[in-house]
Amino acid sequence: MPVELIILVAAVIVSWLVFTALIKIVKTTVTTAIAVTAIVLILQIAFGIIPQDLWQQITQLPQIIWNLITGG
Template sequence: MPINLILLIAALLVSWLVFRWLFTVIKSSATTAISIAVIVLLLQLGFGIGPEKLWNEITNIPQTFQQLFKK
């Protein structure tokens, strides 16, 4: 079997695996981004909670847990 054929097959396999991994990462990222956008939109429309308030609460999570466990 010529070395060029082996190299071609290996390159195709590696390319396929990288493409498949990249597709999985992009799909997962897009799903997460859409989920976050829906949650923020629902909070804003349903309760009047804007992204700034949500971000402030996210950054205060460690302090909130500390206060809960102190009691």
């Protein structure tokens, strides 16, 4: 086997692996984005919670957890 053919086969395999990994990452990202959007929309419609309220709770989450752990 010529060296060029081996390099070509290796390049095709590596390219396929990278492409497959990127497709999985994009699929996961889109799925997560849709889930987050659905949760925020449900919170808005069902409970009147605006995204700013949710974001405020998310940013305060470490402090809330710390207070639960320490009893403060």
